[in-house]
Amino acid sequence: MRNCQVRLNMNYEIYIEGSSPVRVLSNVIDEIYQKEEYTIVSKWNGAIPEDIMMKILIYGYMNDSFSSRKIEQLCKRDIHFMWLLDGFGAPDHSTISRFRQKMGEQIERVFYTVVKYLLNMKEISGENLFIDGTKIEANANRYTFVWKKAISKNEQKLRTKLPEILDEINYAYGVRFPENTGVSEMISTLSSLMIKFGIERVYGKGHHKSSYQN
Structure with a gap:
């Protein structure tokens, strides 16, 4: 057949x-x-x-x-x-x-x-x-x-990493955020500093991201 x-x-x-x-x-x-x-x-x-x-x-x-x-x-x-x-x-x-x-x-x-x-x-x-x-x-x-996987996998990492990143930015650029600073305000401030210091925003794997963008 x-x-x-x-x-x-x-x-x-x-x-x-x-x-x-x-x-x-x-x-x-x-x-x-x-x-x-x-x-x-x-x-x-x-x-x-x-x-x-x-x-x-x-x-x-x-x-x-x-x-x-x-x-x-x-x-x-x-x-x-x-x-x-x-x-x-x-x-x-x-x-x-x-x-x-x-x-x-x-x-x-x-x-x-x-x-x-x-x-x-x-x-x-x-x-x-x-x-x-x-x-x-x-x-x-x-x-x-x-994106459940992204949330469950990265939320705790982000919470742990954030203070370290902010300390690094404060040390390098003298920027300190009060404890009650909102996320939107942080993003706005960091975006302004990226423009001020000529830091380019990059995307994707294989590109080194600055502390501001991290």
Whole structure:
């Protein structure tokens, strides 16, 4: 008996509502990549285009899925990820991992730009937005980006590290924050000092961050 393979040519478009979060995300990333700053020569040379890889990765984060293997499974089984792939086959976990390693800085830039777009579109509320990307809660629960792993893993480390960083800044630049200083005020002060001393903000792995940015 010959091996037979049945291939279904499904039109996923009809299953994705017009106001669906995945459609909004896709449109936002399309608009981002149309901008000149994102059309420079890409470091990514995989079979699946960079913008599509970006969509499935960020949509995975939106749905509390961070591991490469989990995102691979979703690309094979979840209709929303299949729709995002736009006809391309599901990437394996090694491809997803390689994309993250190679495109870390670009992923961070696109993610923050997506957040800004959604804020401007009133799709998410800034009231519950943590700028470090650990948590984003949305109006009417339409979106919930909860980076639980980042919160549980790093919260205690940040609490332990903060006094040390502030002492280092005080020693180097003579800046001291009162005990009741709010986070927003600290960020504003440190941003001003970065401008004053000509310290450039950097993103992604492989870049040394100053004490101000840490």
